[in-house]
Amino acid sequence: MHDAPAAIVIHGTLLHTPVFGEVEVLAGALISVTSDGRIATVCPQNSPRHPEILSSAREAGTLTELRPGQYLLPGFVDLHIHAPQWPQMGKALEMPLNEWLQQRTFPLEAKYDDIDFARQSYESLVDNLLANGTTTAAYFGTVHVAATTLLADIAHDKGQRAIIGKVAMDNIDECPEFYRDNSTTAGLDGTRELIEHINAIPNNGRPLVLPAVTPRFIPSCTDEMLHGLAQIVSEYGCHVQTHCSESDWEHQYVIDRHGMKDTQSLDRIGLLTGKTILAHSNLIDDEDMSTIKARASSVAHCPLSNLYFSHSVFPLRKALDSGLKVGLGTDISGGPSPSILHNCQSAIGVSRALEDGVNPRMAADDRGTPESRIDFREAFWMATVGGANALGLKVGQFRQDFEFDAVLVDTGVAGSNLVVWENLDSPDDILQKIIYNADRQNIKNVWVQGRQVRA
Amino acid sequence: MHDAPAAIVIHGTLLHTPVFGEVEVLAGALISVTSDGRIATVCPQNSPRHPEILSSAREAGTLTELRPGQYLLPGFVDLHIHAPQWPQMGKALEMPLNEWLQQRTFPLEAKYDDIDFARQSYESLVDNLLANGTTTAAYFGTVHVAATTLLADIAHDKGQRAIIGKVAMDNIDECPEFYRDNSTTAGLDGTRELIEHINAIPNNGRPLVLPAVTPRFIPSCTDEMLHGLAQIVSEYGCHVQTHCSESDWEHQYVIDRHGMKDTQSLDRIGLLTGKTILAHSNLIDDEDMSTIKARASSVAHCPLSNLYFSHSVFPLRKALDSGLKVGLGTDISGGPSPSILHNCQSAIGVSRALEDGVNPRMAADDRGTPESRIDFREAFWMATVGGANALGLKVGQFRQDFEFDAVLVDTGVAGSNLVVWENLDSPDDILQKIIYNADRQNIKNVWVQGRQVRA
Structure with a gap:
């Protein structure tokens, strides 16, 4: 099933915490989601498969490119x-x-x-x-x-x-x-x-x-x-x-x-x-x-x-x-x-x-x-x-075979209290700032089981 | 000076707390502000002067009418x-x-x-x-x-x-x-x-x-x-x-x-x-x-x-x-x-x-x-x-001769966590909900010394 073409492929920075107390930052990663809403693959930027997945998704029209300042988080x-x-x-x-x-x-x-x-x-x-x-x-x-x-x-x-x-x-x-x-x-x-x-x-x-x-x-x-x-x-x-x-x-x-x-x-x-x-x-x-x-x-x-x-x-x-x-x-x-x-x-x-x-x-x-x-x-x-x-649900992190429940946080929204300073903030700092100052304006997209539930 | 025409007249519901622990609600009030940014009068809805102030302000083009769901608060x-x-x-x-x-x-x-x-x-x-x-x-x-x-x-x-x-x-x-x-x-x-x-x-x-x-x-x-x-x-x-x-x-x-x-x-x-x-x-x-x-x-x-x-x-x-x-x-x-x-x-x-x-x-x-x-x-x-x-500043409440420093809160903004239920919420409830769930989206206007500092 994972060889079937992905319904959604998102390219950008993923932030999640699969291990208690540790932030995993996957910059420039590709996450591929099956048509029934499961995560098919999470492909880091340095993987040999990255170029191929990226170009196939682009060709198939299934690619979503995150902009700078946007982060994909688990729902x-x-x-x-x-x-x-x-x-x-x-x-x-x-x-x-x-x-x-x-x-x-x-x-x-x-x-x-x-x-x-x-x-x-x-x-x-x-x-x-x-x-x-x-x-x-x-x-x-x-x-x-x-x-x-x-x-x-x-x-x-x-x-x-x-x-x-x-x-x-x-x-x-x-x-x-x-x-x-x-x-x-x-x-x-x-x-x-x-x-x-x-x-x-x-x-x-x-x-x-x-x-x-x-x-x-x-x-x-x-x-x-x-x-x-x-x-x-x-x-x-x-x-x-x-x-x-x-x-x-x-x-x-x-x-x-x-x-x-x-x-x-x-x-x-x-x-x-x-x-x-x-x-x-x-x-x-x-x-x-x-x-x-x-x-x-x-x-x-x-x-x-x-x-x-x-x-x-x-x-x-x-x-x-x-x-x-x-x-x-x-x-x-x-x-x-x-x-x-x-x-x-x-x-x-x-x-x-x-x-x-x-x-x-x-x-x-x-x-x-x-x-x-x-x-x-x-x-x-x-x-x-x-x-x-x-x-007991397979959600909450970006991992193969897990449900694709995710949130797209945009730190670049004008008129928000979430202010990121490119030269001063590490990815961990950005997650901490998201926790303290993101509000619903910063939540641009939400997916549950691969379905976009907030446009 | 208070007889000079007001530069701004706002008509609507004012919420403030001039007395510690008490919310004063002035529904349908008129607040008149001088050209140098002081509060000239606060006129309650039932005042005999209300109709005259309202119609003069309307004529002079200085009137701002708050919409239902909007409240004027001190800055x-x-x-x-x-x-x-x-x-x-x-x-x-x-x-x-x-x-x-x-x-x-x-x-x-x-x-x-x-x-x-x-x-x-x-x-x-x-x-x-x-x-x-x-x-x-x-x-x-x-x-x-x-x-x-x-x-x-x-x-x-x-x-x-x-x-x-x-x-x-x-x-x-x-x-x-x-x-x-x-x-x-x-x-x-x-x-x-x-x-x-x-x-x-x-x-x-x-x-x-x-x-x-x-x-x-x-x-x-x-x-x-x-x-x-x-x-x-x-x-x-x-x-x-x-x-x-x-x-x-x-x-x-x-x-x-x-x-x-x-x-x-x-x-x-x-x-x-x-x-x-x-x-x-x-x-x-x-x-x-x-x-x-x-x-x-x-x-x-x-x-x-x-x-x-x-x-x-x-x-x-x-x-x-x-x-x-x-x-x-x-x-x-x-x-x-x-x-x-x-x-x-x-x-x-x-x-x-x-x-x-x-x-x-x-x-x-x-x-x-x-x-x-x-x-x-x-x-x-x-x-x-x-x-x-x-x-030691004359701000923080709506009172004659005080500085006009104010905030217009709109509870009707779509896409906000501030949700007011007309038949269920009293004015005190609304103030409490503003405190807990208003964010900057709900703050539509801000005045300091009569000057609008956020459009």
Whole structure:
């Protein structure tokens, strides 16, 4: 198959981080993409095959030449988004979690009973995330089956790679009457219906959209619901996504109700699998980390939302050093930005806050947690390779046989805060500047599975 | 004078924060600006004079009608920028302060001996800051008189309100041979030369550009230099800007050398005045706060750079509650963003980190510093009124006789992350969304002293 003519050949500088903490710069490389959207070859400038591939592509009219100042990056992976909270992004961040949920968030999510509202919101969301370079998104929907299947259709039609779940929440003690599953059975049946719907979307054998069993978090679900969802997971082998030990209240709630921590409870029930994404996980201890690692589950680190709703910073470095799979999540709208690059900035920033501490009235030596920081290379790895590993997808780097999910960043856009100085900036500097100051204006093209999804 | 016909009349919704913590929304208001750039009147929609002002302005052709979704905000005040570090913005943030200074920053600043390089960099800087809505900027220059006078000329010509200082640094123990004042006398003479140059720039009696005596920080200056600068301050009555108790190293250095803390030492020397701006000031204690308050000096809080170089978070809330004047600084390039709105986000975020604490392995009650947070209204106040108060300027709010420094934010720009939902967002929500997701695309117009400086 790799000998078939490439559908797209891009010639220019590729920046990616296949190895944690290292930027690989492939200047003047050629990347060839098959007609079904896989990377056929990545040919470095000094390869003997380079001239031939270049001239064939030119002849075939499949060549795209990057201009100076343009860079091809892997597409970004967002491991945690509340799709229905899109209209609330960037507001209500001053509210305590419980008020925020009961007064703002649940009433907003309840509106997705209205399919027209759902369509307007979800189309806006997917368009905006693609424009920000998010080629893969893991979405929590609402309790509504219709709105959530619509989200799956929209993601598929617009060409975004997505993991999508109908939120399960049937515990009448924690969920308001106006917004919860009508019954445990209704929640389970709805979950099955969404999975069947997504699995039936026509695809080329490598589906863009995948279903996820999605208990909101343990407090919102009855034990019957949790066990029912675990049964569904065992039948379909699909992804699982939920919140884990996000805040002090939630962490303690689970201990009080189940006599054990989130990871132990999820594990016992059968919801901790190699395809489980645990959002936040701020309060996990060493034992939890071992459990997560043993099950090959993943963590979605949401650095911006850590500041507003977690009352602490996820011990990212420790998790990475312990061998956990970790990627980044925007947590819209607990986090106020749709951009994974902004979340890279924030992941670096909060890791520094954790390492150095924050309280200036304490002695420097007592203030922080040594060896907690990450740098821009590690943040970018999380935004791409880390997210891909968390979801078990062949994306996030430029490598033969991987999916061609990519972002073209143009550092030469006039009227942008990304200012590159040719004689002063190395390729590593340029990647760091992209992380800190590229915005969606600089993202000129986005491809998912070889399809250009933003012109 | 206020009866003379207005040169500009803008009709639309004004958002500002004249009172700390409160958003004032003036829907359908008329703001009239004199030909010399002052606010003549702010006329609310329900005023009996409204129809007359509106129709006169329409007749005179001086009316600008804001479209739905457009908002007029006060221009932003940036209290701390290292102008020469503009090319370094967004990189080298992973380096420790000392390496960063010696290996990257001093060599970069030394390049401003080349006036062509200085012109290229400073023109780019001022253009970019204006495009981000920064109508007032307090700039550290370099040791070079020529480059720093050029920066003053560029700010004046482009119409940015600016406080500008030639950096004084003559201590051979702390400053490298390739980048320092040639002698104490040279540093003092250069400081005078810059002040005289700026004071001679023709103006309408309300100068746009003002000079500042600018000892880099105590470690970089000899005592002779510090005392000489204080003499200059007493002669010219100009602004002073310096770094204060930014990091553990610097804070201890001053104690070791002078036997007292930064504020005490600056005060004793005569550098703590009602026109002094102290950058960072992370490690100031209650006594320092009293001293700063007694002298009516100000603090430039630089929240983004706190994370990279201060190893702690400035106790902002405590400073505000103690009656200190505090505004925001980007600290380019110790901070990676040119946007005061980004720094509002960060000021909120780091205040939450300080309040809640960051280390999840500590008990919730022991983790943080209660009552440290600010919200978006307070952050916006700091970005406008707080900065204005710090500098003693009549800017930062829409009020008769104040300077017309303003920003037109358009929430309806296609391809922006600022998404407003007409039926769901209140004016306060809109301001919060502007803070979190407006970028320079949304800033359609910028005025300083009534002059449109960005079309």
